[in-house]
Amino acid sequence: MGGVSQGQGTTVGGRKSGISKISTGNVPDEKAMEKKKKFNREQIAVVNNAVTMAEELVSNYYKLSAAQWLRQKYDVKTVADLSPRELVNGPFAQVVRYKGQRRDTALGSATYDFYKICLQDYAILAVLKKIDVLHIFPFTLYIITHELIHIVRFSKFLQNFNASSVEKMAEEIRVHQKTHTILESVQVPGLADTLIFFVNWRTSLDDLSNN
Numbered sequence: 001m002g003g004v005s006q007g008q009g010t011t012v013g014g015r016k017s018g019i020s021k022i023s024t025g026n027v028p029d030e031k032a033m034e035k036k037k038k039f040n041r042e043q044i045a046v047v048n049n050a051v052t053m054a055e056e057l058v059s060n061y062y063k064l065s066a067a068q069w070l071r072q073k074y075d076v077k078t079v080a081d082l083s084p085r086e087l088v089n090g091p092f093a094q095v096v097r098y099k100g101q102r103r104d105t106a107l108g109s110a111t112y113d114f115y116k117i118c119l120q121d122y123a124i125l126a127v128l129k130k131i132d133v134l135h136i137f138p139f140t141l142y143i144i145t146h147e148l149i150h151i152v153r154f155s156k157f158l159q160n161f162n163a164s165s166v167e168k169m170a171e172e173i174r175v176h177q178k179t180h181t182i183l184e185s186v187q188v189p190g191l192a193d194t195l196i197f198f199v200n201w202r203t204s205l206d207d208l209s210n211n
């Protein structure tokens with residue numbers, strides 16, 4: 001892909017109360033980020049398994065055929081492969097949109113959207129360390145499922161990538177609710193505790209409408 005322009009991020013998690021942070025593209029200090037922990041090889045393998053399972057669950061839920069599926073339209077990366085601009089302080093992940101250019105079309109070139117799910121290893125590792133009942137597989141399964149739902153909704157034009165911040169917050173709640181719907185019947189040890197951890201993010205509709 002030929003990444004050209006960088007869009008605003010959408011993020012999952014980050015703060016304990018209410019709605020998760022919506023990234024405004026703040027670029028963290030590069031040196032400070034360097035010191036933060038990255039997934040080790042073993043953890044990367046677990047995260048890869050979570051990606052595979054999340055892809056399957058989301059494509060089944062949205063009844064996407066192999067041709068419709070977004071395989072060529074997104075990538076999941078961890079801190080080891082992120083540029084400073086793709087790092088964000090606080091959230092567990094963010095989706096960054098790139099405009100790609102295809103040169104293989106009869107009409108010369110065509111642009112397409114490419115999404116990068118940027119996992120923020122240190123934020124995930126920090127919460128796993130802090131909260132005993134959270135484990136890396138169910139936790140990253142939740143995060144990746146959540147971000148894939150965002151991407152499906154962007155690509156189906158159910159949600160505008162550049163929505164207002166109020167609309168982004170409403171979308172965030174919707175996506176947490178969908179994530180819960182998709183994962184609630186999945187049999188994975190420890191997943192129930194992850195769903196409880198994120199409960200605040202999907203029950204904030206009232207808070208939002210009162211503000």
Ligand SMILES: [Zn+2]
Pocket residue numbers: 010011012146150172175
């Ligand atoms: Zn989100």
